[in-house]
Amino acid sequence: MNHIAETINELFDGGLPIKLTAYDGSVAGNKDSPFAMEILNPRGLAFLLTAPGDLGLARAYVSGDMALNGIHPGDPYPLLDLVLDKTDFKRPSPRETVELVRALGVTNFVPPKPPPQEHLPAWRQRAENVRNISGRALSALPWTRHSPERDADAIHHHYDVSNTFYEYVLGPSMTYTCALYPTEESTLEEAQAAKYDLICRKLGLEPGMRLLDIGCGWGGMVRHAAQHYGVKALGVTLSREQANWAQRAIKADGLDDVAEVRYSDYRDVVEGDFDAVSSIGLTEHIGVANYPAYFGKISSKLRDGGRLLNHCITRPDNISKANAGAFIDRYVFPDGELIGSGTIVSAIENTGLEVQHHENIRVHYAKTLAAWNDNLRDNWDACVNEVGLGTAKVWGIYMAGSRIGFERNNIQLHHVLATKTVDGLSGYPLRHTF
Known part of the structure; x- marks a missing residue:
């Protein structure tokens, strides 16, 4: 039958x-x-x-x-x-x-072994480490949620797929964050350059300033700020593949003396007294419970009057669960957490930073994802040859599904600009200059 x-x-x-x-x-x-x-x-x-x-x-x-x-x-x-x-x-x-x-x-209710593209869920990671590290308490394990070791593994799972694959999907900018479209007709490359330029202007960058870009990816912000705003820029990423690619790009652009991308956890940056810190697409990986330590660390790296620009995917409210859903957690961003922008603003303010500006550019991410899907479709055979059919399929459904989420206002993208204000002095102008 x-x-x-x-x-x-x-x-x-x-x-x-x-x-x-x-x-x-x-x-x-x-x-x-x-x-x-x-x-x-x-x-x-x-x-x-x-x-x-x-x-x-x-x-x-x-x-x-x-x-x-x-x-x-x-x-x-x-x-x-x-x-x-x-x-x-x-x-x-x-x-x-x-x-x-x-x-x-x-027999059809017996779970098959998941595809190899699936990352181990949190409870299985903890269980395996309990078995493999005899006699150690669970709370002392290096693989507890958002420990440096586990964050590095999560970043490796998603970002070390293949630089060549990312070149096909992201295009020449090698920028894996929301673009900013000046017009409906703007190209993806124009929109990514406009995004970096807006962030530079929000941060008030000027020649001779020092910028720290945490979670810097392939160094797009670092290179843009150094080349177009004359700053000395340091970027850090937990992806060794990203760092290697970025350093080659910095050298090709002749920016060796003013730009660096380092394979490092942002928590291990020893330099301080930066004029500005940019965090573009990193907060999603931090974990909501770690926001106080995260923004506290950023504040400690800023000089008095320095600025922070936090660029982050958010929920449209502050009451939904922070987890990103089973598919995203297993296949795309392990341990990723999303919360409303109000929670992020509160965390920044509770650290002692003064929020100066806050905006939502949700619709721009829908357009960005559509452009990435176009690139994946147009380079499909090459992408499959590079990473395999299963991984290429994951990217197709993940990006198209995320596009729908932004279109329907299920998720948003927020910029929060803040200053390290001391004794009432922020160094911020009377009105925004961007």
């Missing part, structure tokens, strides 16, 4: 708005849709049943046990725009659960 697609479709609240097909020949959902999910084999079915929702769908798709038809894998936006927020299973009653197991077979 052909029934898998019909049975699975009934588990989605309201049914799927696209076609669903299965390896037993069954069809369900919106049969007139140009887009379809196709469960190709029993392992794909088991992924869906043992991790209901986005995580199970991602596992089945990344492993090749489920196909997304009607879209390019480099840009599955049209399909995801229809199904996102509609992929959670209804919670069946005990009786319905028994009937479901009877209908689909108990």
Whole structure:
């Protein structure tokens, strides 16, 4: 009896708005849709049943046990725009659960091994280290959440995929943060340059100043500030691949005497008395509980009257859970946490810094992600050759899904500008100059 697609479709609240097909020949959902999910084999079915929702769908798709038809894998936006927020299973009653197991077979409820692209979840990392480090208390382990060792591993998981892959996806700027589009027609490269320039102006950079850029990536901010604003810039990153790439770019630009990117945790920077600190896309990796220490460390690195620009993905409120969701945590940003901008502003102010300006550039990130998906699609074969089909698929769905999140105001991007104000003196002008 052909029934898998019909049975699975009934588990989605309201049914799927696209076609669903299965390896037993069954069809369900919106049969007139140009887009379809196709469960190709029993392992794909088991992924869906043992991790209901986005995580199970991602596992089945990344492993090749489920196909997304009607879209390019480099840009599955049209399909995801229809199904996102509609992929959670209804919670069946005990009786319905028994009937479901009877209908689909108990073997399909045994979790398959996740695809190799999946990062170990937090509880498994802790458990494995407890087993491997005999006699040490859990709280003393080096792999507790947001320890330097575990942060380095999380950064390695996402950012050390392949510099060549990132060159294909990000384009010549090698900038993996939200761009700022001066016009609707601006190119990605123009928008990334505009973002860096805005941050330089917000920080009030002038020739001879010293800038610390923490979580600097491939050094885009460091190079822009040194080249166009005449500052001496130091960037730090936990990705060795990023640091190596950035140092080569600095040398090629002839900026060796004024710019440096260092493979280092920001907590290990010994220099101080900087005129400005930029944090562009790092706060998401810090952990909300660590905000006091994080902004306290930044404050300690600033001279009196120095400025901080914090650029961070946020939630649209300050009451939602900080975790980024199962798929993002397992496949994209392990240990990533997002919270509302109000929480970030409060943390900065509680450190003693004075907030001078705060803005949301959410819509710009949707445009940035669309451009990255375009690059992935246009360079698909080269990207697959570089990192493998599974990883390339992860990037396609992650970027398209994130684009939808920004479009729907499920996530935002905030700039918070602050000064190290001492005895009432901030050095800030009467009005903003950017």
